[in-house]
Amino acid sequence: xxxxxxxxxxxxxxxxxxxxxxxxxxxxxxxxxxxGKNNKCSRDITSNALFR
Ligand SMILES: [Zn+2]
Numbered sequence: 367x368x369x370x371x372x373x374x375x376x377x378x379x380x381x382x383x384x385x386x387x388x389x390x391x392x393x394x395x396x397x398x399x400x401x402g403k404n405n406k407c408s409r410d411i412t413s414n415a416l417f418r
Contacts (some may be wrong), residue, residue, distance in 0.1 A: 367378065368381060368394040371387070373387075381394050381397040383402060384397065384412070387417030396408075397415075409415065
């Protein structure tokens with residue numbers, strides 16, 4: 367499950383598998399799907415990450 371967390375008053379979405387944080391929930395879900403299926407991160411997706 368993608369986790370919602372607040373950082374500095376803004377909401378971000380975190381991939382539960384790899385822990386990267388994204389501004390868009392869509393991107394976090396994409397990341398989590400990819401991480402779950404491939405057991406690793408997609409660099410295309412994690413390049414959009416704002417937090418680790
Ligand atoms: Zn991920």
